[in-house]
Amino acid sequence: MTKTYTVAWPLWGALCLLLAACEGRNASEPVTTPEPRIKASEATLTLYNRSCISCHASGAAGAPRTGDAAAWAARIDQGREMLLKRTKSGWIGMPPMGMCTDCSDEQFIDLIEYMAQTPISKP
Ligand code: HEC
The missing domain is CATH 1.10.760.10 (Cytochrome c-like domain)
Incomplete structure (x- = not known):
């Protein structure tokens, strides 16, 4: 039970970052992967x-x-x-x-x- 949670939450956090789905919604999580500032032609x-x-x-x-x-x-x-x-x-x-x-x-x-x-x- 406890094990499932300890594994699932970090995974969900990583997913959120990847999808940028939680951006701006969860202020407690530092945003480590911002939108690319420099876009290539x-x-x-x-x-x-x-x-x-x-x-x-x-x-x-x-x-x-x-x-x-x-x-x-x-x-x-x-x-x-x-x-x-x-x-x-x-x-x-x-x-x-x-x-x-x-x-x-x-x-x-x-x-x-x-x-x-x-x-x-x-x-
Ligand atoms: C065959 C592999 C390879 C390719 C292809 C390659 N690089 Fe690199 N590049 C490296 C490696 C390995 C380093 C890190 C070298 C070191 O240990 O400092 C590096 C480092 C660099 C650095 C930093 C140099 C420094 O002063 O520290 C620049 C700038 C760079 N690459 C630009 C480019 C650009 C632009 C291209 C494409 C046109 C490119 N590289 C293609 C392997 C490659």
Whole structure:
């Protein structure tokens, strides 16, 4: 009996968060998965789906995951120049150009901001 409840409630909480069904209704539950602040354009999503997704969706090889702003925070803090440099030349587990050989600097920035859900404010 007790066991069912202890298992069921956290599950229901997780479901609510996933469906965003309880948003604004249960003030005691912290909202950990807000709506994406940065939405990617069709063009950016196409590039993302062609290249970055293979590692950044799953976190393969330790890649910071798409939508996980916390995992990206320190990286975003490095600023535009360093992020572009590492993306283009490759960085630890990431191949040069993140496997998007025809991406431009602007496209990389769009992709990074989308994945990090954080605008890059530093140059
Ligand atoms: C083959 C796997 C793979 C692909 C494809 C990939 N990445 Fe990555 N990426 C990684 C890994 C692994 C890391 C984390 C490296 C580390 O340990 O710091 C990373 C880190 C990054 C970082 C942070 C670098 C830093 O300074 O900390 C940026 C920016 C980035 N990727 C952008 C991209 C973009 C943009 C694309 C698509 C065009 C992409 N990645 C595609 C594996 C990948």
